[in-house]
Amino acid sequence: MKITFHGAARTVTGSKHIVRLKNGKAILLDCGMFQGMGKETLPLNQHFGFDPTELTYVVISHAHIDHIGLLPKLVAEGYQGPIYLTDATEDLAKVMLVDSARIQEADVMHINKQRAKEHREPVKPLYTEEDAQNVFPLFVTVPYNQPTQIDEDVELLYTDTGHILGSAAVNLKIREDGRERRITFSGDVGRYRDVLLRSPQNFPQADYIILESTYGDRLHESVKPMVDDLLDYITHTCLEKKGKLIIPAFSVGRTQELLYALNRLELEHRLPPLKYYVDSPLSIKATNIIKSHPECFNAAVQKLLRQDDDVFDFKGLEFVESAEESIALNESNQPCVIISASGMAEAGRVKHHILHSIEHPRNTILIVGYCEPESLGGRLSAGAQEVSIFGKRFPVNAEVGVIKSMSAHGDYEDMFQWLSCQDAREVQKLFLVHGDYDVQQHFRDKLVKKGFLDIEIPYQHQQIGLG
Structure with missing residues (x-):
């Protein structure tokens, strides 16, 4: 053998x-x-x-x-x-x-x-x-x-x-x-x-x-402070800088963890009153599939489901399906949170969101998972001062943050x-x-x-x- x-x-x-x-x-x-x-x-x-x-x-x-x-x-x-x-x-x-x-x-x-x-x-x-x-x-x-x-x-x-x-x-x-x-x-x-x-x-x-x-x-940082870290980035970027918080996230797993964390902030009456967009048709489909398999959730989520029948939903959440809606997000200057695939920022709509946000200091790109060093997400999290997106060079003027505890x-x-x-x-x-x-x-x-x-x-x- x-x-x-x-x-x-x-x-x-x-x-x-x-x-x-x-x-x-x-x-x-x-x-x-x-x-x-x-x-x-x-x-x-x-x-x-x-x-x-x-x-x-x-x-x-x-x-x-x-x-x-x-x-x-x-x-x-x-x-x-x-x-x-x-x-x-x-x-x-x-x-x-x-x-x-x-x-x-x-x-x-x-x-x-x-x-x-x-x-x-x-x-x-x-x-x-x-x-x-x-x-x-x-x-x-x-x-x-x-x-x-x-x-x-x-x-x-x-x-x-x-x-x-x-x-x-x-x-x-x-x-x-x-x-x-x-x-x-x-x-x-x-x-x-x-x-x-x-x-x-x-x-x-x-x-x-x-x-x-x-x-x-x-060793990972403790999982517990992740919700507080996320809230800090939302507060700093959207409320203080009046910018956009762009979060590249894998459609399966990471997107749902983020939605669960935001739902928890709402239940704790700490979620800022903003628009929260999930801009990925795949993420929307994956979230619906995950909802259909509650048997895979841990005991804490099972308990929460008895009082909240949708642990991935909260006030201000909008799912973006069409390309036209996605493009409109890039044209808007309103403070908001955009969660979009792919997690390494190598493909998909998040690459366009980063392109339209990367030159403006009021915005933040938040990396929340592993990225190959050569990927766009990997280069940003490593502190690159300039990156290539769709063959064009852009200065990295936006703030880049990393939450390591979400892997x-x-x-x-x-x-x-x-x-x-x-x-x-x-x-x-x-x-x-x-x-x-x-x-x-x-x-x-x-x-x-x-x-x-x-x-x-x-x-x-x-x-x-x-x-």
Whole structure:
């Protein structure tokens, strides 16, 4: 048996790992898109490094685009087997993939207009909306905590990781040469005491663990002050400076956390009387899906739901769907809060909001999640004095703020707690993925002290045999 790491290897996005059995079966864990890596992004997404027709199964951990974003391309290039995922992940994936396809097609249309002026050949999108729709008939949902025999050699068990709605660790039992090997792929591990979701669950003892490491070198600030930090930015920007507070936020997870925090401020009679816009059709659809899965909420949210039937709604909130309404927000000088995708500010409407706000000191751009260093959000949070947006340079005169406590990824203490159900002596090898290489090296040192002695940090397309 071998594992090959085709994405999120010494980088954070593009999650793709293949478990290959001697009998020829091949199981792909996630099929994610690379994001926010500058000029490297497109070439990385154009070539899988493997033949999709050779795969037997695909198993998905959760619905973020860096974990599912290349499924339409995979199917378009010949994969026709089952795609396993949780119920909530299926609901989210359907809207996420269609939205991603529309972005691909819109971006290519814009690029080809410029190429036509230069008498250059047009380019094609990574995939189309039709390609995305072709993925959905292959979906096979599997409940949490229910061992499912995929075939005579492979059993799948999903355990909740509390990262986003529907997120799960993939626990495989694989029989080969008369032996059973237990492989766990973490997907992305959430935080204990999350604002909205249940805490990550314990998982069965594993022989091999593929573990994310996004925040393997740091501890998050306490979640509790996040509401107060958000209120401070609203007060400072909208009331004192009379400007706009622009918040790039992932459509799934982060947007709902922000809405929940603003709802809490209203319940506490502390929410300033302003307009609060969610400008992302995808975020609107995702919020409605999340509302339809209250079983995934933690006990505190469940309790609040008994007195407030919509914990994501409050006075002053408006959802913006049409492009015309979005453009009108840019033309208005009224103080307001605009929450818009994408979270790294690499695509979508938030990029236009930043473009129209970045030169004015009265405005604030607030980063509330992880951003790849080469992404627009990453450059802003690193203190860039000038940035390029749609090929044009802009001075960064707007204030740039960061709330670090809102990450949906666990820090290294959360990771240790998640691993605490394991006997480290039985874990034959632990692979670190989904993290920057320098972070992974620090995390490896910490894991060794916890008793995990054989730890590997695979590089892109590296194949490793399992004993």
